[in-house]
Amino acid sequence: MLRRRNPGRPVTGILLLDKPLGLTSNDALQRVKRYYRAAKAGHTGSLDPLATGLLPCCLGDSTKFSAFLLDADxxxxxxxxxxxxxxxxxxxxxxxxxxxxxxxxxxxxxxxxxxxxxxxxxxxxxxxxxxxxxxxxxxxxxxxxxxxxxxxxxxxxxxxxxxxxxxxxxxxxxxxxxxxxxxxxxxxxxxxxxxxxxxxxxxxxxGPYDETAMPFVSIEQVAALAEEETPAGLDALLLPLDTALGHWPSVRLSADAAFYLQQGQAVLVPQAPTEGLVRLYDQSSRFLGVGEILDDGKVQPKRLI
The missing domain is CATH 3.30.2350.10 (Pseudouridine synthase)
Known part of the structure; x- marks a missing residue:
């Protein structure tokens, strides 16, 4: 009987990795994924091996929103x-x-x-x-x-x-x-x-992440915490996935609106922005995903968790 492969931890968040000199972006990502024992991981824009600096690594559900960082300045x-x-x-x-x-x-x-x-x-x-x-x-x-x-x-x-x-x-x-x-x-x-x-x-x-405003995390820091086998310490380095969209306006939905939106329906939200992409939250401030304002003023779900 074949043993099932360990699917990894369902950890979610964004690591602001300071990619070191000499590593490819994929090599750096695979190390992060291994240290976190993450089920899913992806990065948002390659850096050449001779380049250093910010390589946002998206873990878990954050990978669903990595395209928005790929499109960022x-x-x-x-x-x-x-x-x-x-x-x-x-x-x-x-x-x-x-x-x-x-x-x-x-x-x-x-x-x-x-x-x-x-x-x-x-x-x-x-x-x-x-x-x-x-x-x-x-x-x-x-x-x-x-x-x-x-x-x-x-x-x-x-x-x-x-x-x-x-x-x-x-x-x-x-x-x-x-x-x-x-x-x-x-x-x-x-x-x-x-x-x-x-x-x-x-x-x-x-995008919203900048070296002058927040520290980046080195591979050595991640490796050291992984050796201690303390997932809580590793997870504390992760930013919530909605921080990747922090420059967008937010929309808070009523319980009914959140229900219908999560069924794929466009909903009318009082005092919502008139155009563009928005961050969506329910009444308890739980992040639901990304929506788009339609011509008729309704909020259409675009990418949900």
Whole structure:
């Protein structure tokens, strides 16, 4: 008789993991899942192995809402090495070209950065997870194959110069989903006439989560608590899943409205917002899920626990 596989703990919450250098996002996630003995786990947006910083790990029912964090804006702190272009636009690639950086001033850098603010078209790099005819671009790139890609519209909300000491500059980037910071660094270097690549990258924010407002949790912290075999200590590190949607308005439902909404029906809620997505709660402040305001003012369930 076959033994049933242990399904894992039904733990739910969001861990703000500080992904270390050298680990892939999936490797980091699998470690977290193993330490928590979680039944379900997923992350919200990959970080390259050379990048550190925020990797929100969703456990249990939180995975149902991970798409909303995938769609959220991101913040990065990035160091750009000017004068050196690489095959991957980061420090892991082979050097393609080296150009002197003498004469590049802080004033010139600031002028160039202004060109990248707002909506811009960005060409996905070959070393990316974008698919071409069913194959990931990075797999083709490793075979020496380059294919035509279509530019994508992204938004650069803020691009602040933190340090300027050529050949290195440091930037704070606030951008929309789908932005490739490696490509942004490469394009800035190209505009400066010298090329460039990412020498260090840290993600400092995803949606409502920001390094300046809340501490991230290291793999070492999680591992240490797992060794103590104290699930309560591990679970104390988790944020409630509705914190991922904290920037949305909330709607509190009566008992009747909550019942019908959980049956999949749109309900009328007095004084609800007039448009957009909302967080839904019952009378006891229990989070029910996400709703959308319809044209007739009713609240339609979109994603429920």
């Amino acid at each position: 991101k913040r990065y702190r990035v160091r750009v090495r000017l004068g050196v272009t690489t095959t991957t636009a980061d420090a892991e690639g082979e050097v393609v070209e080296t150009v002197p950086v003498e004469g590049i001033t802080e004033e010139r850098v600031r002028q160039v950065l202004l060109q990248f603010l707002g909506g811009i078209d960005q060409l996905p790099p070959m070393y990316s997870a974008v698919k071409h005819q069913g194959q990931r671009l990075y797999k083709l790139a490793r075979q020496g194959i380059e294919v035509e890609r279509q530019p994508r519209r992204i938004q650069i909300h803020a691009l602040d110069l933190l340090d300027c000491a050529p050949p290195e500059i440091e930037l704070d980037v606030h951008c929309s989903k789908g932005t490739y910071v490696r490509t942004l660094a490469e394009d800035i270097g190209r505009e400066l006439g010298c090329g460039g690549h990412v020498s260090a990258l840290r993600r400092t924010g995803v």
